Amino acid sequence: MSSLHRLISTSLTQSIQTSKRRKRILPSTYVLSPSSFKFSTLTTAPQSLPGERLRVAVVGGGCAGLSSALHLAPLVEKGLLASPIDIYTHDNHLTAHQRDIGVGVWSTALDPFRLEQDRPSHQLAYKSLIQAGTWVTNVGYRTPDGSWLMKSHLPSNHLEADQRNMPALLFLREKDLWNSLSTAVHWEQQRGMIQIHTQQKVTQLWEQSTRPFSTHLMIEKQGNKGLSLPTEREYHVIIAADGTHSLLRQQYGGHDVERRVRLTGTGALPMPLDIPAEGQHASAADWNEMQRQTGIGLQDRHYTVYRGNSVLTRNEMGLDDTSFQTWGTGNSMRFATVPMVYPVGNRKEERQVWFITCNDPEIAQETNPSKRQDLLLEKFQGWHDPIRRIVEATGPNEILADRAIAHRYATSPVLNFNHVVEKMRGIRPPNSGSGPFIIFVGDAFMTIDPILAQGFTVGMEGAYIMKKAIEKACVKCERDSSLNYDPYLLEKVLRERDESRMKRLVCLLRATELVQFLGQPSGTLGQFQTKILRPVVQMIPNLIKSPIFDRVLKYSLGITPFRTKGE
Ligand SMILES: Cc1cc2nc3c(=O)[nH]c(=O)nc-3n(C[C@H](O)[C@H](O)[C@H](O)COP(=O)(O)OP(=O)(O)OC[C@H]3O[C@@H](n4cnc5c(N)ncnc54)[C@H](O)[C@@H]3O)c2cc1C
Structure with a gap:
């Protein structure tokens, strides 16, 4: 036991008296916590040691x-x-x-x-x-x-x-x-x-x-939740x-x-x-x-994220390596997938990482993994191929569900x-x-x-x-x-x-707000976004859209004409 820790127990009585004199009500664990104890040796310690380093x-x-x-x-x-x-x-x-x-x-x-x-x-x-x-x-x-x-x-x-x-x-x-x-x-x-x-x-x-x-x-x-001890340093x-x-x-x-x-x-x-x-x-x-x-x-962001690694390969799906995000209308409905190749020993494994976001209490509350997977598949019924195939080729127990929260x-x-x-x-x-x-x-x-x-x-x-x-x-x-x-x-x-x-x-x-506005029609502007904005965006040649996308992407990472990479 270090001298510092020994001091804590010997000054217990004195500390509790000190904490009783405190003007404000302290958190319940605080009274027991040694943070309210006085370390008599340290009161005489110099304010800072010579050549003290951070x-x-x-x-x-x-x-x-x-x-x-x-x-x-x-x-x-x-x-x-x-x-x-x-x-x-x-x-x-x-x-x-x-x-x-x-x-x-x-x-x-x-x-x-x-x-x-x-x-x-x-x-x-x-x-x-x-x-x-x-x-x-x-x-x-x-x-x-x-x-x-x-x-x-x-x-x-x-x-x-x-x-x-x-x-x-x-x-x-x-x-x-x-x-x-x-x-x-x-x-x-x-x-x-x-x-x-x-x-x-x-x-x-x-x-x-x-x-x-x-x-x-x-x-x-x-083993003692109410008690905290100080570090040596x-x-x-x-x-x-x-x-x-x-x-x-x-x-x-x-x-x-x-x-x-x-x-x-x-x-x-x-x-x-x-x-x-x-x-x-x-x-x-x-x-x-x-x-x-x-x-x-924290605030609840009103959707749940479901994630998985699907075992389907791009070859099996007849697809190239393009990752895509598909945006629904309202209810935070979104699907995204990215091909991921990683080494396992001398071999390479391929998985399609996917995530779904949606705000559906029935799916979020379902605790049976197989039933939850079925509900997800039902929810994305009618969405383009290979979304359902990717989700189907993921073990139900391997699908993670996280309620979206953020500060x-x-x-x-x-x-x-x-x-x-x-x-x-x-x-x-x-x-x-x-x-x-x-x-x-x-x-x-x-x-x-x-x-x-x-x-x-x-x-x-x-x-x-x-x-x-x-x-x-x-x-x-x-x-x-x-x-x-x-x-x-x-x-x-x-x-x-x-x-x-x-x-x-x-x-x-x-x-994100900008992309969300363009990509995920919802609320009062939803009709305008679906009927006018999306078709207009689709008509613009990719040659023009792609550099704009790159700009927005760089901006989202804080890279602006005034701030460069790594700044
Ligand atoms: C569904 C979902 C998908 C995501 N996808 C991505 C993604 O694709 N890309 C991306 O960049 N981010 C993603 N994120 C975010 C990412 O997971 C987090 O931002 C990241 O894990 C945060 O790392 P961190 O080290 O700050 O915290 P954490 O990873 O939470 O680590 C906190 C550490 O502090 C320790 N700790 C906690 N309390 C104490 C304590 N009192 N004393 C001592 N130790 C303590 C914990 O044990 C842990 O080691 C995703 C998040 C979610 C929920």
């Missing part, structure tokens, strides 16, 4: 968390960050993230690994990703009668992607995506750059730190990559309205929150806990943790600084509509941009020469990063 923890071992740690690892080797970067994940690594379902990742998320040519782990990750997947080249949109609204051609490898300044799309099994990153993380772990702590649930941060810019994470004690930066239901987002996100929760600025998000205009001071009255909950909360708002980083704690608990942490920084990455930053199929891409890109921001702040602090990083500069660069991530999201949501 120490980073990553919470979450999904693709966003692993990518974050991998991008930061070279900074540890350069001596800019303290070693190692700790990843705390709730997962059991033998079983988690091991689904066969095919997923798409854009090259904007893969390029940062590819271009880090001096880093063996990054090359390892990139090469194994490429080997495991298939570049999607021919794509198109169709209507339920099978006619094509448009077709386009995506780059078939990264060289073509560079030449055309056009992103490429890799399709691979979810488990191969995760395993590729995980192998690279283990490479770094063997060299002491990263340390991974599995089956560790982070419940909150220790809120009584005496250090100005760092604190411990609190880890739930196994303290961290200046906590990367919250703990997914859609992020506990760190729920607790610390969205407290300061001007910075923490932002509208994405598009009609894709109905009923905007009553947030004061940019630059206006948000008083406590303007921004209450109920609004914060809405700001950080309504992105969460900006926590730049003044002490202020947030003071707001929540009524007591400021006992130190003179602003506390550690919390940066949200991946689904914890914002879970986007699954229909956009860019969650991995946005998360992995976000991890790289976060690394670039941190790297900028790894310089001797002018205001405190004992610090080998500059917390004031870090705050500034994190704000800039946040702005750039918001712009990226706005691009994605706006592009």
